[in-house]
Amino acid sequence: MIAGVSEPEQQSSFDLDGPAFRAHEGGKVEVRATKPLRDKDDLSLLYTPGVADVCLAIAEDPTLSRRFTARNNTVAVVSDGTAVLGLGDIGPLGAMPVMEGKAVLFKHFAGVDAIPICLESGSVDELVDAVERLAPSFGGINLEDISAPRCFDIERKLQERLDIPVFHDDQHGTAIVALAGLINACRVTDRQMSSLRVVVAGAGAAGVAVTKLFELAGVRDIVVTDSRGIIEPGRRDLVAHKQDLAATTNPRRLRGTLADALVDADVYVGVSGGQVPEEQVATMADGCFIFAMANPTPEVHPDLAHKYAAIVATGRSDYPNQINNVLAFPGIFRGALDAGGVQISEEMKLAAARAIADLVEEPRPDLIVPPVFQEGVAEAVAAAVAAHAG
Structure with missing residues (x-):
């Protein structure tokens, strides 16, 4: 495949113009800025050089990340797609619409920002390691649609390693x-x-x-x-x-x-x-x-x-x-x-x-x-x- 050129879509057995597919067209989540970027003064505060002191303060006291970043209101919705709804093991790409939907529910009902993260399936320890490495960006981890019995060990190990809420919904x-x-x-x-x-x-x-x-x-x-x-x-x-x-x-x-x-x-x-x-x-x-x-x-x-x-x-x-x-x-x-x-x-x-x-x-x-x-x-x-x- 040539870089920058997308592969043609395969012929689908589904009605891709139906109402459910139209509701998912382009995905269901996006990123929005919470602070205005109107001019160079805003730019200097939101990015460099103003961001530098904030970064150094957090490096000195990591607890400040909850106050001066979006981390305290952001949850990772993590799945490997091995037990999606009643559909079974359909993989991370197949799981993504569900995880996006979960993010919509988090925002609508509780004002929590949620980021879908669909990982390639692996061993328990591989998945735990992957989530642990991602964890500094988030205030909590919502595990979703991971097959049993692996889900029990994954949740337990993450709870032991992380100091943020981990919850298998x-x-x-x-x-x-x-x-x-x-x-x-x-x-x-x-x-x-x-x-x-x-x-x-x-x-x-x-x-x-x-x-x-x-x-x-x-x-x-x-x-x-x-x-x-x-x-x-x-x-x-x-x-x-x-x-x-x-x-x-x-x-x-x-x-x-x-x-x-x-x-x-x-x-x-x-x-x-x-x-x-x-x-x-x-x-x-x-x-x-x-x-x-x-x-x-x-x-x-x-x-x-x-x-x-x-x-x-x-x-x-x-x-x-x-x-x-x-x-x-x-x-x-x-x-x-x-x-x-x-x-x-x-x-x-x-x-x-x-x-x-x-x-x-x-x-x-x-x-x-x-x-x-x-x-x-x-x-x-x-x-x-x-x-x-x-």
Whole structure:
């Protein structure tokens, strides 16, 4: 290919003139200056020579970078494209439209500037090293669409190495909003979380985080399933993170399949995709909750779920009770950045979930979480997070 000459586009199987493609034409983000550049005096202040003293002051005291650069309001949205939405491993270029979309949400809901960074996939240590080298430019790192189990080690190692918030939204954003929904489902039905029998279908990023946060919130009986059935200590095919689940969940030591786990279950949380047959749903306890969050095709269709459940939630925007991460991550980062760029603790996640739940003044079966565009959500989450940052 000759430098400066672009390759011709290949014939696409998609309608590149359709409305979705028109909405993405040219990308969805841009860089804007926050200070005016009107004349040579402005130039001398914003660039050389005025910038020199600012640079030297920051070199002398690195904490000043939060005050005199955009770093304290800028988050890197980092992906390697290995687990994009429900599309799977489509690579960094395929992931870019999602990361740009995430940046739009950060800005719209919390005023946080976010920069999409899509990296070629590599080993855990290679990705950690790459993000660590980029980190001085940012006030926080939002990990996105990275496959399990690698995502667990990547997040943990970055949290150990960096002094800024690192947050894998596919894990914790999902868990926070799901917990908010569970809190209000219990309020509507006058139940206690400690009395619930919960089944989490899916032991990937979201399933692990949902399980851990539910446990912290007081749920005592959680059974987790994967594609091979119930996770329990007797299984010999478990990778490390599933061994941890086997040691901390399933107190009744159930064995078998998802169908076995669902018998008399009070709550189903679907974060794995696939379909649950009606005959299995029908074995759940009376007045159960069904959170079928696969998108666009829930594990249990809402129309079917309503035949058996008192509360139904999905990941879709065209049904009530959408469990949408956008209720959490903008405010989570806003609060962490406002608190000085602190790491995001388990207490902060619990506080965020409770804040989201409390925004629904009068919960009812079709309103257990706020609508995505309800005003004040990010602000309330940010305040709750900042209050628990000490």
